[in-house]
Amino acid sequence: MQNCLIKQDGGICDVVWKDGHESSYHSTWLRYNCQCKKCFREFSGTYTIDILSLPEVLSVTKAEVHNEGKALKTWFQGESPHMTEHDADWLRSQCYCDNCLDCDIIKRDVINSQKCAGKLPTVDYNTIDKDEERFKFNVLKQVVDSGICLIQNVPITPGQVLKVASMFGPIYSTLYGNIFDVLDRKAENAAYTNLLLPFHQDQPQYESMPGVQLLHALRFDSSVTGGESQILDLFRAAETFRRENPKYFQTLCEVPCKFETMDKKRSHPVFQEHQKPHFVVDYFGKLVAVNWHPGIAVATRVRFDDVPRYYEAYRGFLKLLERKEGMFEFRLKTGDLIIFNNRRVAHARSAFENNGGVRHLQGTYINLDDLKSNYMTLAIKLGENVTPPKVGNGSSF
Structure with missing residues (x-):
């Protein structure tokens, strides 16, 4: 991961990868799929997020690339104590741009x-x-x-x-x-x-x-x-x-x-x-x-x-x-x-x-x-x- 950018008043977070590919993630998608230790239990692979307790409209206020490009961290309006985390490899594998979706569908077919x-x-x-x-x-x-x-x-x-x-x-x-x-x-x-x-x-x-x-x-x-x-x-x-x-x-x-x-x-x-x-x-x-x-x-x-x-x-x-x-x-x-x-x-x-x-x-x-x-x-x-x-x-x- 090379860089990240907040767009559309915090509704989108763009990620630029080192190979030049660009991914766009909706703020809701990022928050609902947070992989921090509080939200995601690695041993069982289950999410513990109470979605209805979160704001209906989620906006990213801050986004940073961490650990030499190996992680993305984001903060959301109204959730100041919470920091959302995503592993870079996992995030890239889940990219849902048309090109990545089409390639993945063909590979798996x-x-x-x-x-x-x-x-x-x-x-x-x-x-x-x-x-x-x-x-x-x-x-x-x-x-x-x-x-x-x-x-x-x-x-x-x-x-x-x-x-x-x-x-x-x-x-x-x-x-x-x-x-x-x-x-x-x-x-x-x-x-x-x-x-x-x-x-x-x-x-x-x-x-x-x-x-x-x-x-x-x-x-x-x-x-x-x-x-x-x-x-x-x-x-x-x-x-x-x-x-x-x-x-x-x-x-x-x-x-x-x-x-x-x-x-x-x-x-x-x-x-x-x-x-x-x-x-x-x-x-x-x-x-x-x-x-x-x-x-x-x-x-x-x-x-x-x-x-x-x-x-x-x-x-x-x-x-x-x-x-x-x-x-x-x-x-x-x-x-x-x-x-x-x-x-x-x-x-x-x-x-x-x-x-x-x-x-x-x-x-x-x-x-x-x-x-x-x-x-x-x-x-x-x-x-x-x-x-x-x-x-x-x-x-x-």
């Missing part, structure tokens, strides 16, 4: 800049013995960059998927429990049959659907024909849809879909429904969430005039997904485990015949926020220079 295509990202489980933290980071980086990672040579012990999942975050329990078995048992759930499964995300009927899914192949006999796994980047598909059919894209942002799971026959009956749009766009116009599962998308209840345009747009996106652009397609082997971002990618399965063999996967979920947190903290610990990514959980950053 991993979902749209990466292409979910080409060779399936793979990590060998045996490398965990050499360096467990490096193994975990390598897996997380693939999930962040491409939406999926295949981990090979995972021990074929029942419940092993829970052990692997716990490396990346706490288990996320759903109506299927902490762990579930995917094999042909002619059940009501289509996943537990040998039928084809179209592209979908798991369980969008939840207010917050599972963020990360893991599937471990305990057994996949060579006699089984079919049953290939398919992964498609829904964010890439949605952006293609926006370019090619902006009217349809907007419709699926505005008119919601109802996702529903009703099961009275279970030992613990289920009544779950949630109506939300297929696409969510944020304040900056960026796609930040996708909700997609044709199998549990039931009769949507919307205004009369919106029904035709909703189904027209819905069919349009289904047709686009049939192009399978950028799709990963692969056949799991016994001992393979896939971990993927359920908010970002859709998964599908081709129909299969057992032919006397067995296709048995075990699955579980973890929270996407925990995965992102572990990715960032491991990167810092290992000295990796990474940018906090968008992960498809509805957040702009």
Whole structure:
């Protein structure tokens, strides 16, 4: 930090940085985000400011650069005993000029800049013995960059998927429990049959659907024909849809879909429904969430005039997904485990015949926020220079 200047009768404080960049901060923003020891508890990362006790109109009366450019200190009218403090590095990282915001959005926009295509990202489980933290980071980086990672040579012990999942975050329990078995048992759930499964995300009927899914192949006999796994980047598909059919894209942002799971026959009956749009766009116009599962998308209840345009747009996106652009397609082997971002990618399965063999996967979920947190903290610990990514959980950053 090189210099600072009060403007607009104390309503703005400009900061000039040593690289020539200029930042402007509103007085209200500076005071509400004060990082002095009284206002900000570093150990818990929480603010203790009583905003309503402050003047409604805040004016900076004095501003100074301190500690050889490493800190900004400001004083406000009506608060003579209090001195507002900000670390220079933190202040620069929070600059909200158009240029800095745009650059930060682009840097974090991993979902749209990466292409979910080409060779399936793979990590060998045996490398965990050499360096467990490096193994975990390598897996997380693939999930962040491409939406999926295949981990090979995972021990074929029942419940092993829970052990692997716990490396990346706490288990996320759903109506299927902490762990579930995917094999042909002619059940009501289509996943537990040998039928084809179209592209979908798991369980969008939840207010917050599972963020990360893991599937471990305990057994996949060579006699089984079919049953290939398919992964498609829904964010890439949605952006293609926006370019090619902006009217349809907007419709699926505005008119919601109802996702529903009703099961009275279970030992613990289920009544779950949630109506939300297929696409969510944020304040900056960026796609930040996708909700997609044709199998549990039931009769949507919307205004009369919106029904035709909703189904027209819905069919349009289904047709686009049939192009399978950028799709990963692969056949799991016994001992393979896939971990993927359920908010970002859709998964599908081709129909299969057992032919006397067995296709048995075990699955579980973890929270996407925990995965992102572990990715960032491991990167810092290992000295990796990474940018906090968008992960498809509805957040702009």
